Amino acid sequence: MEKDGGENIFDRRVSRRKAVSTAVAAGAVVGVGIIAGVGGYLAGSATGGVRTETKTVTAGAQTVTTTVTIPTTMVQTTTVERTIGRREPVTVKVNWWPGPESDAIAKVLDRWNKHLAEETGVKGELVLFGRETHVDKLTSILLAGSPELDIVFEFYLVGKLAPYLEPLDAYFADESLYPYTLADYFPAAIDAFKVDGKIYGVPTDLGVHVLIYRKDLIEKPPATLDELSELARKFTKKYNPDSPTDYGFIVSGKTLLFNAMLWESILASAGGTPFEPGKELKAVEDLTGPAAKRALQLYVDFMKNEISPPDSIAYEYGEANAAFQAGKAAMYVQWNAAIGELRDREKSPLVWDKVGIAPIPGVRLADGSVLHRSHSHYLGYSINKASQHKREAFKLLAYLTTTRAMLDYLKFGGFPPMRSVFYMPEASKLRTEIPELIPILDKYAFPMTNHPEVFTIYDILVKHISAAWSGQTSVDDALKAAQEELRQLLK
Amino acid sequence: MYTTKIKYALILPALATLLFLTLYPTIFAYYLSVHDITVRTFQNPQFVGIDNFLQVASNNQFWYSVGLTTLYAFIVTPLEIVLGLLLAILFNREIYGKRIIITLILAPLAIAPSLMAIMAKLMFNEFVGLVPYILRYFGTSFSFFRDFNSSFSTLIVVDILQWTPFVFIIVYSGLQALPREPYEAALIDGADSRRIFRYITLPLLKPLILLVSVLRVMDAYKVFEYVHITTGGGPGFSTTSATLFVYKVGFIHGNFGLAAATTLFLFYITIAGATIGLRILRGVRII
DSSP: OOSSTTOOTTOHHHHHHHHHHHHHHTGGGHHHHHHHHHHHHHHTOOOSOEEEEEEEEEETTEEEEEEEEEEOHHHHHHHHHHHHOOOOOEEEEEEEOTTHHHHHHHHHHHHHHHHTHHHHTEEEEEEEOOTTTHHHHHHHHHHTTOTTOSEEEEESOHHHHGGGBOOOHHHHHOTTTOOSOSTTBOHHHHHTTEETTEEOOEEEEEEEEEEEEETTTOSSOOOBHHHHHHHHHHTOTTTOTTOSSSEEEEOOOSSOHHHHHHHHHHHHHTTOOOOOTTOHHHHHHGGGSHHHHHHHHHHHHHHHTTSSOGGGGGOOHHHHHHHHHTTOEEEEEEETHHHHHHTOTTTOTTTTTOEEEEOOOBOBOTTSOBOOOEEEEEEEEEEBTTOSOHHHHHHHHHHTTSHHHHHHHHHTTOOOOBHHHHTSHHHHHHOTTHHHHHHIIIIIEEEOOOOTTHHHHHHHHHHHHHHHHTTSSOHHHHHHHHHHHHHHHHO | OHHHHHHHHHHHHHHHHHHHHHHHHHHHHHHHHTEEOBTTTTTSOEEOTTHHHHHHHTOHHHHHHHHHHHHHHHHHHHHHHHHHHHHHHHHSSOOTTHHHHHHHHHGGGGSOHHHHHHHHHHHTOTTTOHHHHHHHHTTOOOOTTSSHHHHHHHHHHHHHHHHHHHHHHHHHHHHHHSOSHHHHHHHHTTOOHHHHIIIIIHHHHHHHHHHHHHHHHHHHTTOOHHHHHHTTTOSTTTTOOHHHHHHIIIIISOBHHHHHHHHHHHHHHHHHHHHHHHHHHHHTTOO
16 A cells, blocks of 8 residues: 555546656657656566655544655656557456445445546456355356456455465565555454465455443443453343343354354453464364363353343344344444444434443453453455456556555445554544554454365354354363364364 | 258257256266365366265264254145145135235245245344234243244244245135035035035145145255254254255355265255155146
């Protein structure tokens, strides 16, 4: 991304001004300029000048100063190309996850097509599949080696689909092609797209777990699992008839792999080993350890003692939110994506101004501090290995890593895991939770595994732990069974 | 001769399309079933012979899901038949507003099963659902997805809500088409309405009831959306139907070879069931 926090070389006004001045100054040597410019551009060599800008931005109590180095290569190239007349832009087919994310990227692409397509020779065209069939269709296209998509939107599957995706390291290393930096992404976000040390994608949206609680009822959110347990009981009507909420905690208990991920944050905060990239086998071996038992027992107790609604064994994202929105529950672990909806006065009239966010409660460590860990995962995009326009696709991809593009993406409904965007004051105005999420992302977030068997891992895990949650099997038996099946899978 | 050739030429495109759309996937399914083929090995699959079939045959969870689905099919089908038959008899007379009521009864048939499952989730939700609200109004409560028993029962209720109208409309059409003569003869002989139903209506409807039973069993055997959307196959593995099992193997675990072998296994089971059903139908001279 560019480091100036928003004003970048793709700005049309800057390009025009620069274009005019450069054209006048280079009028006498236009012939040489054409040859050098076109040659330089095609060869990808960075022969242009460089300007540096420093900018300071403040978000809440935090201030960040960024220094930006802006190569002018593309501006000069644009001038030359305009002089000789442009060819029709190459159309890059951009596939995106349908929903709010695609609504947001559609507007970012509109901006690109309106202002930058002509200059860069690349035009973006959005291709959407149905939400239910997105993964299946995308997988089929990639497996078939079809070039019909250039940029593909995937999530969780980068490890599995890596053989069909273009490694991007060489592109990022080429300064003429990529004069920006990936350093302003939250570290876990980029790590999530690395397979065998190579980068196969760029993150666009983050999902991280937080403890959501009623801040009007709970003055200080629970820091430890013991405090969580105690507070949850206190806010359950069965145990405290004066409780303003019916239930103290909501377990998202449906046999759905995403619910295993939610529990994984409790597991990791209890001191267990989560399924981080490269640590899958250790996670499996530690699954019968005391931390995993404690984390599972906590949820089993919530269910057995009806601190969580009895039907919550079939709850997923929507039902858990609905229970909280109805004012019936005091706390739950959820994806950050829910916060916008919960703090929306129209969508959550009962609780919109009472929603608190805290790190996942954990265990107290020997030094007195508390262990907090949050599972994080990322939606992102890659280049199809079979694409016939990889270089053009990368130009568009590069633009999407800029602060400006991602700030637009945020404005239009996306949620990019980019620190430089998060520190912009307008970002915090748009999403009030951003200042609360920054420390969680910086200090506690761990990336989800991108193992090729990622879905299978979580599917096996949730199958066994949900059996324990419902009381079908004991904590020990459930964890042992999960461990054995996962060992078979990963051996 | 020339006319015959023209006839064949005209149906050839449709025939070729049909063959391509049925034969190719079938052959490809057999190809997948004898290979170790996943997303990562898709371009270089290893031939494994009948290994996938042996894996399926020795998989306890597969047999559990087949058993559960069979149980499900043989619970929902008789209930739907009885309810559909009762409704058909009820409406086989002059009732004020009959057409409007029948249209309303048939409405669930127009809803996609996945949508029906989403509606059921909302309808039975403790906090936003209509049913728990009504139960609370009468001073009682019930958890519809608390454990296996309640979840399985709720799935059956959803199936009945959606598919009883299917049985109703077929049986009702059959009732409307029954000949009047046997009834007139029975009335002359002094038969009461109970005996008329037992000895005339029911035997005349029997072929139709058998046909709709076979159709419903086969359809119930494919139950997927209700389970996938409401319980996800849980708690644990307890409500996983056979088709959900295949879906998880193929699309969650990405093991196409094993999923194809499982599908073929299920196909043989369904064929066996259909054959038995068809023999029964032949026995009553409907086919």
